[in-house]
Amino acid sequence: MAVTDASQVDVLIIGAGPAGLMLATWLARTGIIFRIVDKKASRINSGQADGLQSRTFEVSRLSDRKSVHATYSFKIFDSLGIGQDIWREANHMLEIRFWNPDKRNLLYRSDSIVDTPPGLSRFQQATLHQTRIEDHLLGYIGRHSPIQVERGVMPESLSIDTENVDEDGAYPVSVTTRHLPNPDREPVSIAGVAKSAVPNGLFRSNLAADTSDTLLQDAKADAKSHTETIHAKYVVGCDGAHSWVRRQIGSVMEGEQTDYIWGVLDIIPITDFRSMMIIPRENKFVRLYIQVTEVDEDRKASKIDRSDISPETLLRAASNILAPYTLSYKHCHWWTAYQIGQRVGSKYSSHERVFLAGDAVHTHSPKAGQGMNISMHDTYNLGWKLASVIQGRADRSLLKTYSTERRQIAQELIEFDQKFSRLFSGRPGTDIMGEEGIDLKTFKQVFEKGNLFSSGLSVDYAPSLIVAKPQPFNGETPLTNGDSKVDHGSVVGKxxxxxxxxxxxxxxxxxxxxxxxxxxxxxxxxxxxxxxxxxxxxxxxxxxxxxxxxxxxxxxxxxxxxxxxxxxxxxxxxxxxxxxxxxxxxxxxxxxxxxxxxxxxxxxxxxxxxxxxxxxxxxxxxxxxxxxxxxxxxxxxxxxxxxxxxxxxxxxxxxxxxxxxxxxxxxxxxxxxxx
Amino acid sequence: MAVTDASQVDVLIIGAGPAGLMLATWLARTGIIFRIVDKKASRINSGQADGLQSRTFEVSRLSDRKSVHATYSFKIFDSLGIGQDIWREANHMLEIRFWNPDKRNLLYRSDSIVDTPPGLSRFQQATLHQTRIEDHLLGYIGRHSPIQVERGVMPESLSIDTENVDEDGAYPVSVTTRHLPNPDREPVSIAGVAKSAVPNGLFRSNLAADTSDTLLQDAKADAKSHTETIHAKYVVGCDGAHSWVRRQIGSVMEGEQTDYIWGVLDIIPITDFRSMMIIPRENKFVRLYIQVTEVDEDRKASKIDRSDISPETLLRAASNILAPYTLSYKHCHWWTAYQIGQRVGSKYSSHERVFLAGDAVHTHSPKAGQGMNISMHDTYNLGWKLASVIQGRADRSLLKTYSTERRQIAQELIEFDQKFSRLFSGRPGTDIMGEEGIDLKTFKQVFEKGNLFSSGLSVDYAPSLIVAKPQPFNGETPLTNGDSKVDHGSVVGKxxxxxxxxxxxxxxxxxxxxxxxxxxxxxxxxxxxxxxxxxxxxxxxxxxxxxxxxxxxxxxxxxxxxxxxxxxxxxxxxxxxxxxxxxxxxxxxxxxxxxxxxxxxxxxxxxxxxxxxxxxxxxxxxxxxxxxxxxxxxxxxxxxxxxxxxxxxxxxxxxxxxxxxxxxxxxxxxxxxxx
Structure with missing residues (x-):
């Protein structure tokens, strides 16, 4: 067994997905010393070259989980100087068309609405998958700092020296990390994976069990594995839905988890369903969201044998919905399935020394399309604050505004998401807006609310140290400055x-x-x-x-x-x-x-x-x-x-x-x- | 002495400046087998890191000769998918301001006009220096082909097998090339170079003697130098003002050469001259064009001692013009001087097997800002035609349209340039529009004509095989199809x-x-x-x-x-x-x-x-x-x-x-x- 090294760093980021990388952009740009570790050894999940012409379809060989489609994210990218590149590469979303069964139960195009209301933003909604977004963020980080993501590294213990948390120069958080000798050997925990050679996200879906402990056990048993103790001023957990950091600081996910299971299929559709554009993506791909679970008359989902989930079952379910039109494909580049739930972590931070961000602290249904966006917005909010405090420009009290601001947004999002998901999940796939269904007006309203979320225009932070506006008249006591010496409540903008x-x-x-x-x-x-x-x-x-x-x-x-x-x-x-x-x-x-x-x-x-x-x-x-x-x-x-x-x-x-x-x-x- | 290798290639491009690289974009994109050689071994003339912060000013370490500022070039870049990148990087030109001496001979701002008339194009004029343009073209070529520029290679003999020029599969042009052991050892032929450590373009200016022969002599004497004979279907000379290819095919530059010498200075100006923006460039740089030669009363330039030309003499001349305002600088990243002349080659091609393009076949004053643009437009015109013929899609008669179309444009340009240059050169620097000078209206008209050139909107190709419009009523005999079998004169568009x-x-x-x-x-x-x-x-x-x-x-x-x-x-x-x-x-x-x-x-x-x-x-x-x-x-x-x-x-x-x-x-x- 190797010796444990020890080192110091200003910020340790655990997890190199969109939330972790967005945080790194701020730290790189402002010259903060940081490290960023991720337990996976490589970003490409499927290394097999498929038969496709590489130039046109090379993205299809990359792993894909989520895609950006929020105008607000584009504004952030623009402020990093990478907005135009992502905008150009992405598929632009301009129109939403609704299809409904007619009297004979045949689908017809019932209506269309604009996707992003004109005038909201100079960017509109657009889709581009997560791997490419990460590429652009990595490119930015590389231009501003020599620091690289350390892959195949996972944390195995975390402790906070609570006596020192308020001391400026202190490194009160200690994390021991372990280098994994075989980081990409993910246990295949549900049967669906075995049924398809197509790259898929089941192993990291919320249908799969958390494999971190198994990975760690394996590594400990391996003589080649070594550990390192990192003493950090700040630690940020951007380590996803199964967040290890969350468990260490005793934050608990609170909210509902439903039994509804949905599948996702990214294909180039071959269909006589006219102008099929369920969720159009770059390079002719289209994303289908398909409910897999059967629903009984009490609107409760029945149990499904999870080992049955495969691209073929998803395609069958989609075909049923589209009948009498037909649907098939030759190119499927990714698929997954997930269970719907809306939950928020009970705390966002421990002593403002360890923070949680992204999926580690809130989950919602992917259909609302906000997962990756909100995750990046979390750390976009945190990054500049951490940098200011570390540089000695701002007081540590500034850091409290991270939890208050981002928790408020997560709560608003999951309230919206619950409404949005019920539109789809609580009813058979063919009568979303049928005679007994929700009327089109309600449907449009919910979509418009969604647009406000993705445009970032619904974000309205409460009064705080850094938001000088009057307290709302709801009888609550005004916010104070926490550890800060000055009462800020009296400065109010005009x-x-x-x-x-x-x-x-x-x-x-x-x-x-x-x-x-x-x-x-x-x-x-x-x-x-x-x-x-x-x-x-x-x-x-x-x-x-x-x-x-x-x-x-x-x-x-x-x-x-x-x-x-x-x-x-x-x-x-x-x-x-x-x-x-x-x-x-x-x-x-x-x-x-x-x-x-x-x-x-x-x-x-x-x-x-x-x-x-x-x-x-x-x-x-x-x-x-x-x-x-x-x-x-x-x-x-x-x-x-x-x-x-x-x-x-x-x-x-x-x-x-x-x-x-x-x-x-x-x-x-x-x-x-x-x- | 090394053995001479022999090889075959569809197209051999001699010279890897903007004209040569633009040709290569077509050939790379259409899968034509080509080679491109350049006698210079590296693209970076000045390797010294200067004291500047590298991220902001890294361009200043690169060689710079010309800059793109033509909206038409942007349309071409756009069709290659690199237009937006260049547009973003470039300095945008929106307004031209005129300064004139008042009664007391003090400068005042007499008028301003829009640089590009609104509505002409979605791109306006913008400046970006040649090295960055070449970078973007090289990037495009690299994405479409594995072929790379062979540097440090120059031609030493060329022959055409005239018996085979009309045979499709033939390789009638033979070029022997020599690899230079010391390609960057440019003879310093005028004294000015020695007077300044700042990168400059004097050695390739038309003030300098052609050094090709000396280079070749040196190489031949070197035992490490070896040669290769390349048998090509087509050869294109993009080898600049001192074109070696031009001499081989007996094309002669016809037109005027004046005695007027102008200098060019790229600096970050420090001045109390308000809003000094002579030719604004990227990264705070500004380009000054300054007449160096004294002019006597008969408007004839007097002789100047060329060894006197240096950044300091250019700055002195500029300061005289700007008085009573002051001008100095800390950052000069390039300078040069040149002699004004307008000339066009007597022929553009030999047997439609060897072609000339760019500076190799036309020269004009840099001030009109058309040099690099027109050079790229030449080969943008030639590239797709060569590719079609080599692929067996089109008859060789198509190639004749290159000379007719581009010679027409070169003639139009030098006629314009003569007028434009006379505006500046024939009179003392301080009274361009003074009482006895040209009136503002004439000045504006010449500028507007310049705008049409750079927007590409003045290009109107004559009737030909591929331009199906009626012959002009000037009594000339209609164009026929040359070697083609079909008379095309009868197809006329509506x-x-x-x-x-x-x-x-x-x-x-x-x-x-x-x-x-x-x-x-x-x-x-x-x-x-x-x-x-x-x-x-x-x-x-x-x-x-x-x-x-x-x-x-x-x-x-x-x-x-x-x-x-x-x-x-x-x-x-x-x-x-x-x-x-x-x-x-x-x-x-x-x-x-x-x-x-x-x-x-x-x-x-x-x-x-x-x-x-x-x-x-x-x-x-x-x-x-x-x-x-x-x-x-x-x-x-x-x-x-x-x-x-x-x-x-x-x-x-x-x-x-x-x-x-x-x-x-x-x-x-x-x-x-x-x-």
């Missing part, structure tokens, strides 16, 4: 100054022009995920002398050595900015001279000259129309406003050009004065 | 059926929707460069029974074993299509069922089911407006039309839905019946 920029929600994106070269940019493109807080100065009509003086006075106040901009900004921050001040004015572009504006709004560098990329204008572009940003943001050009935007693009605060003192108090409640 | 699609010009792009899934596509995106001729069926309003019968009759005629579609289509062409039939109808999308249309318009495959990507519709999209394609193309929905589009997206012919016989004759005049 929402009426920008009615189109709700505090606690993601900032909407409209087009503005660069003052210097007239190039149009979506505001979103100006907010890359680099860890910076943005101070958006909507300066209004600065041709007006009164407004111009207010703008100049703001510049002077920001420039003062006492302002938050200087107090909390570390020296030598050029690599990883802390604050970025962007101006968006509303005067005609050609009437404003960039270099006549106060220097702080377009800083000068001895090396690089003036910064031409900090001042923008709400004006007509040459080729791409007028963004009407002030109108859309509900800002009066005669007054303007200042908006504080979090590094994850959520809105913290809105105030007047004179409210620098309020901003000082806001940042003072969780940021640390730098030497 | 331009009135599609007044917005001029025959001989590039087909304009408007948005249409996919019939099956409603996704909007720019027509351009449906025409990737894969060698296929497109038959665009504008079927009109096919809900109308009369129009529907016409569409069905067209389907039947195309389906006949006698139609061109079957006669000229090789068996087993799936990898490299010969024809593609695309329908664009104008009925409401939801009233048309894809599978009720004739099969030939959405072919069935046993393996992959129905093809959902061949039928499109001119209808309102969900998120991106209405393309109004029929309106923009000037097509009446009650009649429709058929448009034949060349593999390079130029329009060959327009006719009625009944004109299948005309299409048969059109293709019959140069295509070969397949077994």
């Amino acid at each position: 929402h009426n100054l920008a009615t189109g920029i709700p505090i606690g929600m993601r900032i909407p994106s409209h087009k503005v022009l660069n003052q210097a070269d007239a190039r149009p940019w979506h505001l979103q493109e100006l907010l890359p995920s680099n860890g910076a807080w943005r101070i958006l100065v909507f300066a209004g009509d600065i041709i007006d002398p009164a407004q111009s003086s207010r703008y100049e006075a703001l510049g002077k106040a920001l420039n003062s050595p006492d302002s938050f901009l200087h107090r909390y900004r570390p020296n030598g921050e050029s690599v990883q900015p802390c604050f970025e001040v962007l101006t968006i004015h509303s005067s005609p572009r050609k009437e404003v001279e960039l270099l006549s504006l106060p220097d702080i709004f377009h800083p000068f560098s001895e090396d690089l000259g003036w910064d031409y990329n900090k001042v923008f204008v709400d004006d007509l572009s040459y080729h791409e129309g007028h963004g009407q940003a002030y109108d859309n943001y509900g800002i009066d050009p005669r007054t303007g406003c200042v908006v504080v935007v979090r590094p994850d693009q959520y809105v913290s605060w809105v105030g007047e050009l004179e409210d620098v003192g309020e901003m000082d108090r806001f940042f003072g409640s969780f940021m640390r004065v730098q030497a | 331009h009135n059926l599609a007044t917005g699609i001029p025959i001989g010009m590039r087909i304009p792009s408007h948005k249409v929707l996919n019939q099956a899934d409603a996704r909007p596509w720019h027509l351009q995106e449906l025409l990737p460069s894969n060698g296929a001729w497109r038959i665009l069926v504008f079927a009109g309003d096919i809900i109308d029974p009369a129009q529907s019968s016409r569409y069905e009759a067209l389907g039947k005629a195309l389906n006949s074993p006698d139609s061109f579609l079957h006669r000229y289509r090789p068996n087993g062409e799936s990898v490299q299509p010969c024809f593609e039939v695309l329908t664009i109808h104008s009925s409401p999308r939801k009233e048309v069922e894809l599978l009720s249309l004739p099969d030939i318009f959405h072919p069935f495959s046993e393996d992959l089911g129905w093809d959902y990507n061949k039928v499109f519709v001119d209808d309102l999209s969900y998120h991106e407006g209405h393309g109004q394609a029929y309106d923009n193309y000037g097509i009446d929905p009650r009649t429709g039309c058929v448009v034949v589009v060349r593999p390079d997206q130029y329009v060959s012919w327009v006719g009625e839905l009944e004109d299948v016989g005309e299409m048969d004759r059109f293709f019959g005049s140069f295509m070969r019946v397949q077994a």
Whole structure:
């Protein structure tokens, strides 16, 4: 038996799926020292080359579990600079068509609705499978850090030194990890796997038993296996539905688990069912979701012999639903089956030192299409907060907002998912909207709610340290700052100054022009995920002398050595900015001279000259129309406003050009004065 | 001395700059066996890491000669699938500002115009330097072929076996190449080089002497150098201004060479000259073009001591022009100087076996910004023609159209360039538009003509084998088919059926929707460069029974074993299509069922089911407006039309839905019946 090595690291991520990799993007970008381990040794589950032409279908040889189809995820990808690539590769979803049995019980096309309501976002829903999403995230991580995923490594013990959890420099979490000599030897625990040579996800489905303990036993018995003890400041469990980290911190999944079993089949359909597009995917593939369990009259699912589940049984079930149309396929690249349940972990964190994210802390039905998306959004929320605390820029109290914000979203999602799943599961497949079924209006409403989820527009974080809005009038006691010294409840943004920029929600994106070269940019493109807080100065009509003086006075106040901009900004921050001040004015572009504006709004560098990329204008572009940003943001050009935007693009605060003192108090409640 | 190897190849490309690489994209994509050699051993001229942060400025370490800034080039890149990547990386050019001396001889901003007129193209002008363009082209070639550029190899003799030039299977061109043992040891022929450590292009400028002979002499004297004789079907010289291939086939550069010398400086400017944006480039760099030669009162340039040219002298000259503003820099990543001249080779080809392209056959001033663009357009025109002939799909007579089409464009360009250069060169730098100078209106007109060039919209090929339009009424004898058997003069398209699609010009792009899934596509995106001729069926309003019968009759005629579609289509062409039939109808999308249309318009495959990507519709999209394609193309929905589009997206012919016989004759005049 090998010796146990020991080492230190700022963050240890357990699990390299979408949630783990999204967390790694922040840490890589902000220069945090981290490690990321995954018990699987390789990402490709099926190594067999099939007969297909490789160039066209090479994705079909890759493992596939989930697919991204959320516009909000695209906005995050865009802020990482990989949105356009994923968008181009993905299948775009534009229309949903409903098919129902007619009087003679024959299917007919009963209606169609738009998939993403127009105007919600410049990205619409699109599908691309998980492996490719992971590829893009890995590519980003590789461009910003030399750190690589350590595969074939699993944790075997975790302990927290609770006496040290509040000490800044401490490494209070110890995890012993074990290198697996045969990491890809997954026990085949249900019979279906044996029935199909096609790559499938049964072994990691919730129908399969957790194999972690078996794997660990095997490894311990192997002389080649060695262990390492990692002392970490923070540990994040992104280790899926059977989360090992969850068990260590005593978090329990709470909620329902049903008996309904559904199957999933990714095929290129050959059918006379016209324009068959159940869930269209990239490269001509189509995903079918098929209920496998029989349902009796009390709407209770009967038991099914799980060993019967195979692509053939799934195809038979689908064919029954589509009759009299026929369905077959030559290319199936993946399939699985799962049991429906909606549950949320009882806690998201232990001492804000060990965190859970993704499937490790919430599960819901894949049909709502939110699994991978919500998982990535979890760690997109956590990553910048961890980085700020580790860098000594923010107080540890900031970390409490992870659990409150993400637990709220998980709860909202599973409530939606319960409704959504009942639409499909509680009734025979052929009468979803039949005479005794749900009416089309209800059906459409549920779909529209789903669209809001995937667009991210339904996320509205509650008041907190970093969301400066009034407490709701529900009699609850206001949130306090936990371990923080300052009571933040008194800083409240002035929402009426920008009615189109709700505090606690993601900032909407409209087009503005660069003052210097007239190039149009979506505001979103100006907010890359680099860890910076943005101070958006909507300066209004600065041709007006009164407004111009207010703008100049703001510049002077920001420039003062006492302002938050200087107090909390570390020296030598050029690599990883802390604050970025962007101006968006509303005067005609050609009437404003960039270099006549106060220097702080377009800083000068001895090396690089003036910064031409900090001042923008709400004006007509040459080729791409007028963004009407002030109108859309509900800002009066005669007054303007200042908006504080979090590094994850959520809105913290809105105030007047004179409210620098309020901003000082806001940042003072969780940021640390730098030497 | 090493033995001479011997080998055969379909196409040998000499020179791996933009023209050579663009040719290689076609050959790689169509599976033609080719080799591409370049005398330089590496693409990176300056290997020294400078003090800059590598991620932001890594381009500054690369050699840079020209930059792309033509919208037409972007359309070509788009058809290769690399347009979006280049577009994203490039600096976008939106506005041109004019600065003039006032009465006191101080500079003031006199006017501004839009750079690319709105509506011309969905891409506007943008700048990106040559090395990155080459990277993207090399990436494309690498994805489609294992063939790599052979560097450090130069030709030393070329002979054509004129007895065999018309024989299909022959390899009538023999080239002996020599591997250079020290290919990067460029003789420093003018003193300026020694004066600056900054990477520069002087050694390949037209101010420098041709060094090929010296290189060859050195190599011959070296025992390690060996030679190879390559027997090729075709040879293309893309070997630049000092073209060796040009000399071998006795082509002579004809035109003017002036004494005006200009310098080029790529710097990050530090200046109080407001919004200095002479030629903005990527990564904060700006390119300055500066006249170096003094000009006397007779507007004749005086002699200058060439050894005086250095970044410092160029900066001094620029500072004089900008006074009273100041200019300096810390980062200069490239500079050069050149002599202005406009010349075209006396012949473009020898026996249609050896061709010249790019700088090898035309030169003009870099300021017009067309050098790299026109060079790539040359071989973009030649590549698909060579591939068709080598594949036995088309007659060799097709190759004659290369010289006629591209010589016409080169002539038009140098006429424009002469005017454009005179705007700048014939007068002192400070009074371009002064009281005695050219008036602003003339200046703007010349700029607008420049825009037409770069948008590709001024290219209008004359009638030929593959441009079926009437001869101009200038008394010239009609073109005949050269070696071809069929006289093609009698097939003439019916331009009135599609007044917005001029025959001989590039087909304009408007948005249409996919019939099956409603996704909007720019027509351009449906025409990737894969060698296929497109038959665009504008079927009109096919809900109308009369129009529907016409569409069905067209389907039947195309389906006949006698139609061109079957006669000229090789068996087993799936990898490299010969024809593609695309329908664009104008009925409401939801009233048309894809599978009720004739099969030939959405072919069935046993393996992959129905093809959902061949039928499109001119209808309102969900998120991106209405393309109004029929309106923009000037097509009446009650009649429709058929448009034949060349593999390079130029329009060959327009006719009625009944004109299948005309299409048969059109293709019959140069295509070969397949077994």
